[in-house]
Amino acid sequence: MAERFSPGETVRIREAYPPGHIRTPVYVRGKVGVVTRPFGRFRNPETLAIGRDGYPEKMLYEVRFLQKDLWPDYRGSGSDTLLLDIYEHWLERAS
Amino acid sequence: MPDLHEHEHGHDHAPGHAPPQPDETIHSYYQLLGLAMKELLIEKGVFTAEEMRAAIEARDAIEPAQGARVVARAWSDPAYKARLLADGPAAVREMGIDPGETHLIVVENTPQLHNVIVCTLCSCYPRQIIGLPPSWYKSREYRARIVREPRAVLKEFGTELPEHVELRVHDSTADMRYLVLPMQPSGSEGAGPDALAALVTRDCMIGVTVPKLG
Numbered sequence: 001m002a003e004r005f006s007p008g009e010t011v012r013i014r015e016a017y018p019p020g021h022i023r024t025p026v027y028v029r030g031k032v033g034v035v036t037r038p039f040g041r042f043r044n045p046e047t048l049a050i051g052r053d054g055y056p057e058k059m060l061y062e063v064r065f066l067q068k069d070l071w072p073d074y075r076g077s078g079s080d081t082l083l084l085d086i087y088e089h090w091l092e093r094a095s
Numbered sequence: 096m097p098d099l100h101e102h103e104h105g106h107d108h109a110p111g112h113a114p115p116q117p118d119e120t121i122h123s124y125y126q127l128l129g130l131a132m133k134e135l136l137i138e139k140g141v142f143t144a145e146e147m148r149a150a151i152e153a154r155d156a157i158e159p160a161q162g163a164r165v166v167a168r169a170w171s172d173p174a175y176k177a178r179l180l181a182d183g184p185a186a187v188r189e190m191g192i193d194p195g196e197t198h199l200i201v202v203e204n205t206p207q208l209h210n211v212i213v214c215t216l217c218s219c220y221p222r223q224i225i226g227l228p229p230s231w232y233k234s235r236e237y238r239a240r241i242v243r244e245p246r247a248v249l250k251e252f253g254t255e256l257p258e259h260v261e262l263r264v265h266d267s268t269a270d271m272r273y274l275v276l277p278m279q280p281s282g283s284e285g286a287g288p289d290a291l292a293a294l295v296t297r298d299c300m301i302g303v304t305v306p307k308l309g
Binding site: 071 | 198215244245259260262263264266267
């Protein structure tokens with residue numbers, strides 16, 4: 001039940017495009033961010049969406065990205081960030 | 096000038112009176128699916144039409160003012176603010192608000208940090224705390240642009256952030272629901288809870304604007 005990733009760890013979002021109900025936005029796939037906090041375990045929306053029970057539960061993390069890493073032509077401050085919630089099976093170690 | 100309204104039929108017309116329009120036709124596949132599901136659930140006795148009506152009415156009755164009371168308390172009570180940031184659901188319960196199943200995360204604006212919320216995938220929103228989202232929150236334009244060019248979007252809402260302030264966008268992609276704790280406007284110190292709450296609008300708690308005096 002332990003978390004695989006710790007706050008401060010650099011992670012890459014898997015660059016995968018499986019079919020179905022996926023709650024990992026396309027704009028962060030393949031991008032590198034930093035884990036800020038774990039949120040605990042939640043039923044998997046990808047299997048809930050097809051009428052299953054969502055078990056086993058998946059660890060959910062908050063991951064922070066620098067906007068300039070998401071959008072090469074980002075106009076705004078270099079310190080602007082975007083945070084979102086990502087399930088563990090979408091994260092890979094990046095460092 | 097001829098009187099175009101010559102007929103006699105015993106009632107007054109308000110100015111600008113227009114004949115009643117037919118209801119909008121429901122076209123979408125998912126709207127029809129939703130209606131069919133509702134009818135079946137009622138027919139099978141899972142819930143009654145009255146229970147469904149009452150649930151919709153209760154949901155529609157939740158107003159941003161409820162969240163504004165929470166913000167006002169956090170402004171004037173540092174210990175409460177700490178509890179709110181640490182455990183949103185428990186802290187709103189203290190104020191008599193039922194968070195339901197909401198995993199509420201309250202994010203605090205500071206002189207160095209401004210938060211704004213979105214759900215790029217659908218329309219996740221802290222409905223249990225501040226009611227239904229405005230229609231623009233659910234629009235594709237807001238959802239696409241607030242992650243891509245958030246400073247330009249905020250500017251269109253009349254909010255210009257200094258360059259040194261970190262703008263932090265929270266995309267509600269999973270089970271968490273975000274609520275922005277705005278900064279208390281200077282000059283409002285010492286005001287009572289109702290006067291403070293009156294400064295806090297829905298848009299402040301989404302993060303597209305900030306509370307203003309007057």
